[in-house]
Amino acid sequence: MKNPISQLNKVFESRIRLGVMSILMVNESVNFNDLKQMLELTDGNLASHLTTLEEQGFIQVTKGFIGRKTNTTYTATKAGQQAFKDHLTALENMIKGVK
Amino acid sequence: MDWPKLWMKIWWNQSIYLTLKHKVLFMQENQTSLDALQDIKQMMERSSRFISLSGWSGISAGLAALAGAFIANSRMAHYIPSNQQSDYSLRGMAVNQSSYYDLLIELIAIAIGVFVIAFVTAFFFTYRRSVSKNTPIWNSVSQRMVWNALLPILVGGIVILRVLYLESYTLVAPLCLIFYGLALLNASKYTLGEIRWLGYAQIVLGLINLWNPGWGLVCWSIGFGVMHIVYGFIMWWKYERAD
Numbered sequence: 001m002k003n004p005i006s007q008l009n010k011v012f013e014s015r016i017r018l019g020v021m022s023i024l025m026v027n028e029s030v031n032f033n034d035l036k037q038m039l040e041l042t043d044g045n046l047a048s049h050l051t052t053l054e055e056q057g058f059i060q061v062t063k064g065f066i067g068r069k070t071n072t073t074y075t076a077t078k079a080g081q082q083a084f085k086d087h088l089t090a091l092e093n094m095i096k097g098v099k
Numbered sequence: 100m101d102w103p104k105l106w107m108k109i110w111w112n113q114s115i116y117l118t119l120k121h122k123v124l125f126m127q128e129n130q131t132s133l134d135a136l137q138d139i140k141q142m143m144e145r146s147s148r149f150i151s152l153s154g155w156s157g158i159s160a161g162l163a164a165l166a167g168a169f170i171a172n173s174r175m176a177h178y179i180p181s182n183q184q185s186d187y188s189l190r191g192m193a194v195n196q197s198s199y200y201d202l203l204i205e206l207i208a209i210a211i212g213v214f215v216i217a218f219v220t221a222f223f224f225t226y227r228r229s230v231s232k233n234t235p236i237w238n239s240v241s242q243r244m245v246w247n248a249l250l251p252i253l254v255g256g257i258v259i260l261r262v263l264y265l266e267s268y269t270l271v272a273p274l275c276l277i278f279y280g281l282a283l284l285n286a287s288k289y290t291l292g293e294i295r296w297l298g299y300a301q302i303v304l305g306l307i308n309l310w311n312p313g314w315g316l317v318c319w320s321i322g323f324g325v326m327h328i329v330y331g332f333i334m335w336w337k338y339e340r341a342d
Contacts, residue, residue: 015138022142027239030146034239038146088139091132 007090009083011056016041016049021084024059024076031073050074058083149241149290151229154339156221157297157331163220164323167213168316171206175316178202231342240289248286251278269312272319276305279322291338297330 012018019039023030030038036046053059058080064071076084144150178198229236255278262270280301287295301322308318 012135015135018135018138019142022139023146026143026147030239034146037235037238038142088136091136094132095129095136097129 007086007093009087009090011052011058011083012087014049016045017053018087020046020049020053020074021058021076021080024074025081025084029062029073029075031071035074053080056080056083145234147240147289148292149244151225151232151234151236152290152294152334153224153228154331154333154335154337155224155228157327157334159220159224159331160217161324161327161329161331163213163217164327165320165325167209168320168324171209172316174202174205174209228339244286244289247289248282251282251285254278255282269315270309272315273305273308276301276308276318276322280305291334293334293337294330297326300326 012021016039020035023035023038032046032050035041035050036043039046050059050061054061057077060075060077062073062075064073178201226236235241255274258278259271259274262268262274280298280303283294283298283301287293287298304318304322304326308314311318
């Protein structure tokens with residue numbers, strides 16, 4: 001059997017990136033401010049983690065406007081959803097492995 | 100010196116130490132995965148459901164409804180001669196045309212008053228809870244919940260206006276209950292899920308009331324009064340008692 005630790009996705013080692021993906025799994029699209037509120041983060045901190053997720057191709061960024069204010073929304077991509085599900089399975093296997 | 104025995108001993112101790120170390124590491128990994136799963140569960144819930152809805156909101160709305168029903172009942176007794184109270188067509192009950200309109204206006208005023216008081220107090224308790232839980236009261240989650248509750252209520256309000264215009268007064272109470280029940284059911288996906296049971300109960304009560312037109316005020320008091328209080332108390336017991 002493969003070592004379950006090797007199946008864990010490095011990108012999701014960060015609690016913040018894991019949190020962002022969890023939120024995007026159950027919401028079609030979420031804007032920057034709502035993410036910030038739910039995860040209780042500062043702008044800069046959240047932005048850098050979002051960039052990482054975007055570079056991995058796990059989330060899709062849509063820039064728009066509400067009036068004059070920018071409104072950036074984030075959506076999980078197919079690849080991101082699959083990676084998240086695999087990560088969940090790996091976590092599950094690790095817990096089962098000890099029992 | 101018995102060298103082979105000593106080596107055996109050292110090797111044995113080493114292997115026990117390694118096994119233990121491996122176990123500790125593995126236990127830590129296990130704890131980390133459990134924590135991660137907890138995090139995921141919490142974020143999914145927090146981001147898709149409005150969880151600050153307070154049980155006190157249900158209790159206060161229920162008390163307002165009971166008070167309103169009591170006042171409405173005494174006003175109806177004031178206008179309607181007791182020998183005609185078995186006739187539920189309202190127009191037939193009132194002494195004459197002008198007192199019939201007076202009663203109608205009074206009842207509508209009471210209904211609006213109850214709605215405003217129930218809404219304001221319910222909002223107050225939920226606002227207080229969201230502040231103490233440090234969760235935002237107005238974000239995309241609560242907006243979704245409010246919109247899903249509001250749509251059936253607005254449609255029901257229009258239907259009831261039409262029913263009032265057609266003077267089918269016995270339909271008002273059951274329609275209030277049915278549309279309110281549908282609103283709760285619709286909103287239950289975006290807040291604490293138990294509220295759907297309150298929704299089902301309101302719908303059943305409304306349907307029963309449709310075929311028992313004389314029970315309007317009684318059903319209305321049970322649905323908006325007693326059931327709100329029971330629901331509020333259960334929710335308080337389940338989620339807020341510990342705070």
